[in-house]
Amino acid sequence: MANQMHKDMKQAPPVFISGKAAKTRFQRTRMLGRAAARVLLVLLFAAGLYLSVVPAGRADLRTTLILPALLSASEPPALTPADESVRHTQLIIPAPAGGVYLDVYAPTTPTPLVPGVRGGVVIVPGVGDNRAVPQLVNLATSLAHAGLVVMTMTTPTLIDNSMSAQDSDGVVQAFETLAHWPGVSANRIGLIGTSGGGPLVCFAAADPRIRDQVAFVALFGSYYNATSLLRAFGHRAFMVNGHLQPWQPDPYPKQVLADTIAGTLPSLESTLLQNAFAPNGKPLTAADLAQLSPSAVAAYHLLSGDEPDQVDANIAALSPQMHALLDQLSINRVVDKIRAPVYLLHDRSDPSIPITESREFAAALARIHHPYDLAEFGIFSHVLVRSGLDIGQLLSDGPHLFQVLSNILYVGS
Amino acid sequence: MLVLSSVWFVLGILIGALANAARLRPASWDRHGRLLMLGVGALAALLGGWLGVLLLERAVATAMALWVAVLGITLPWLVTREWFKAKGIAPGK
Numbered sequence: 001m002a003n004q005m006h007k008d009m010k011q012a013p014p015v016f017i018s019g020k021a022a023k024t025r026f027q028r029t030r031m032l033g034r035a036a037a038r039v040l041l042v043l044l045f046a047a048g049l050y051l052s053v054v055p056a057g058r059a060d061l062r063t064t065l066i067l068p069a070l071l072s073a074s075e076p077p078a079l080t081p082a083d084e085s086v087r088h089t090q091l092i093i094p095a096p097a098g099g100v101y102l103d104v105y106a107p108t109t110p111t112p113l114v115p116g117v118r119g120g121v122v123i124v125p126g127v128g129d130n131r132a133v134p135q136l137v138n139l140a141t142s143l144a145h146a147g148l149v150v151m152t153m154t155t156p157t158l159i160d161n162s163m164s165a166q167d168s169d170g171v172v173q174a175f176e177t178l179a180h181w182p183g184v185s186a187n188r189i190g191l192i193g194t195s196g197g198g199p200l201v202c203f204a205a206a207d208p209r210i211r212d213q214v215a216f217v218a219l220f221g222s223y224y225n226a227t228s229l230l231r232a233f234g235h236r237a238f239m240v241n242g243h244l245q246p247w248q249p250d251p252y253p254k255q256v257l258a259d260t261i262a263g264t265l266p267s268l269e270s271t272l273l274q275n276a277f278a279p280n281g282k283p284l285t286a287a288d289l290a291q292l293s294p295s296a297v298a299a300y301h302l303l304s305g306d307e308p309d310q311v312d313a314n315i316a317a318l319s320p321q322m323h324a325l326l327d328q329l330s331i332n333r334v335v336d337k338i339r340a341p342v343y344l345l346h347d348r349s350d351p352s353i354p355i356t357e358s359r360e361f362a363a364a365l366a367r368i369h370h371p372y373d374l375a376e377f378g379i380f381s382h383v384l385v386r387s388g389l390d391i392g393q394l395l396s397d398g399p400h401l402f403q404v405l406s407n408i409l410y411v412g413s
Numbered sequence: 414m415l416v417l418s419s420v421w422f423v424l425g426i427l428i429g430a431l432a433n434a435a436r437l438r439p440a441s442w443d444r445h446g447r448l449l450m451l452g453v454g455a456l457a458a459l460l461g462g463w464l465g466v467l468l469l470e471r472a473v474a475t476a477m478a479l480w481v482a483v484l485g486i487t488l489p490w491l492v493t494r495e496w497f498k499a500k501g502i503a504p505g506k
Contacts, residue, residue, distance in 0.1 A: 033434060034434065034435055037431050037432075037434035037435035040431060040435075041428070041431055041435055041437075041483050041487070044428065044431075044479055044483055045479075045480045045487075046480075047476070047480075048476045048477065048478075048481075048483065049480045050476075051479075052473040052474075052476035052477040052479075053477075058469075058472075058473050061476060084471045084472065107470070107471070109466065109471055112467070112468055112470050113467055113468050114468045117469055117470060118470070145472075146472050147470035147472045147473075
């Protein structure tokens with residue numbers, strides 16, 4: 001046994017060599033660890049600097065804060081400590097076409113000392129009284145949590161399920177009110193219009209009073225040309241690459257168009273047309289149609305979609321007042337007067353306004369070399385996030401939505 | 414703000430620990446040097462966070478806390494290194 005131990009001790013030199021190797025390996029690991037820690041610190045420094053000081057980084061950070069709330073249609077509680085606390089106030093400002101109802105969501109924290117940091121957004125959330133729609137409130141609150149002052153607006157005409165080009169004056173007034181809001185930089189205010197709010201936002205963005213100040217225009221599920229929209233309703237289809245694609249519109253946009261067009265008709269005809277497309281309204285009988293003028297009959301057939309082969313003839317039969325109204329409500333009349341970049345977002349299978357409207361708008365902007373971006377999504381139903389989205393849909397549309405949202409917020413960063 | 418300040422404080426301590434691992438401790442900080450690095454990291458992160466809230470906005474304050482903390486723990490190392498260089502002494506001797 002003792003001999004064996006002696007033998008082992010005699011074999012000490014190899015053990016000494018392996019100890020030296022282990023020491024060298026330990027030193028190399030320490031050096032690697034030190035280098036890794038330094039690289040990590042450099043990366044953290046660069047990331048922090050980019051996300052806080054560079055405007056594009058701030059926009060990316062804001063988008064990261066907003067996107068989960070937008071996709072889940074509710075604010076994730078995990079982000080709450082980093083969020084600005086928000087105050088909601090309601091205002092009414094007078095306007096030539098009636099009052100303008102404003103809901104303001106503003107951060108409660110004092111205005112940042114660096115001038116011009118706080119941006120703002122005016123949102124026109126379409127036709128109808130959408131002020132309490134949870135997804136709109138969620139969007140406005142999320143944007144305000146990320147440091148923007150958000151103003152959602154509506155008018156008596158919109159609440160009355162109708163549209164009037166004069167309401168764009170209300171958008172201009174809302175913009176000017178926001179431009180004078182404490183801490184808000186006047187040249188960092190964008191306009192967002194969803195559905196029927198889109199044209200009003202565009203008319204305001206083309207208005208000489210504010211067009212040089214508007215930072216961006218974003219339209220979500222909106223139309224470009226009211227006549228081509230009516231044509232799609234008449235056909236119950238829209239044209240894609242030269243082929244008619246069947247399309248069944250929701251009842252609400254038909255009601256809105258009926259209410260809007262009815263304004264050009266005498267009282268009796270107006271009531272008949274409106275009642276036909278009101279909720280629980282019944283199709284007009286031959287006797288009802290006999291009471292209407294040819295232009296009102298043409299409008300009825302276009303909206304009810306019961307004469308898809310007569311669409312061109314029915315469009316031609318509309319009265320000059322109706323044509324003038326449709327032209328007034330079309331964005332194509334002001335497209336060359338808009339100065340701000342335009343962002344178009346649209347649901348691929350939108351049941352209220354066909355996607356071809358946004359594509360037509362994008363084509364018009366491309367023709368005049370105006371900066372724009374068109375994003376088509378499958379995660380929305382018209383302008384609301386679909387419920388029960390699977391991970392595949394989120395992964396396919398999420399990055400695109402992030403990019404568009406970041407581009408929009410970059411202008412206000 | 415208390416929650417957010419706590420987040421910045423912890424973030425600063427983590428960055429201080431990372432700086433210890435990166436051996437960015439000035440050679441002259443012999444006694445309690447490691448603890449001092451954690452403290453400097455935490456203080457710098459708090460300063461950065463609060464500056465972020467005051468100058469920019471709350472949403473970007475954590476990002477500002479991050480880079481100010483890294484700057485805060487790197488600065489003493491850089492300054493002492495340059496000082497030793499200027500004096501012609503190798504750091505740590």
